[in-house]
Amino acid sequence: MTIRVLFFAYLRERCGAERRLELPEGASVGEALGRLREQYPVLADASLRVALNRVYVDNADPLHDNDELALIPPVSGGSPSAGTEKPTPCT
Numbered sequence: 409m410t411i412r413v414l415f416f417a418y419l420r421e422r423c424g425a426e427r428r429l430e431l432p433e434g435a436s437v438g439e440a441l442g443r444l445r446e447q448y449p450v451l452a453d454a455s456l457r458v459a460l461n462r463v464y465v466d467n468a469d470p471l472h473d474n475d476e477l478a479l480i481p482p483v484s485g486g487s488p489s490a491g492t493e494k495p496t497p498c499t
Contacts, residue, residue: 409471409473410428410429411431411471411473411475412426412474412476413429413477413479414426414477414479415427416478416479417480417483419451419454422450423448423451429444435470435471436470436471437458437466437467437469437470437477439471451479454481455481455482456481457480457481458477459477459480460475460478462478
């Protein structure tokens with residue numbers, strides 16, 4: 409079977425936006441991640457959320473032909489001093 413893998417945030421820069429991955433029938437999300445970690449060393453120690461067809465899943469969830477697997481690393485934002493200043497009211 410073939411699945412579509414989408415990479416987000418810094419992974420997109422290192423792995424590309426999208427890849428196709430060939431897996432045996434009955435493969436799980438965890439097996440796909442294992443294969444991807446072999447192909448892309450940047451994923452070896454990456455902390456990821458994984459979405460299957462736009463729904464967050466666990467490694468045990470099964471994959472099917474033409475599924476979409478999205479790899480989403482944690483992201484952060486805001487100012488370096490967030491939480492230390494009084495918020496400015498929106499007007």
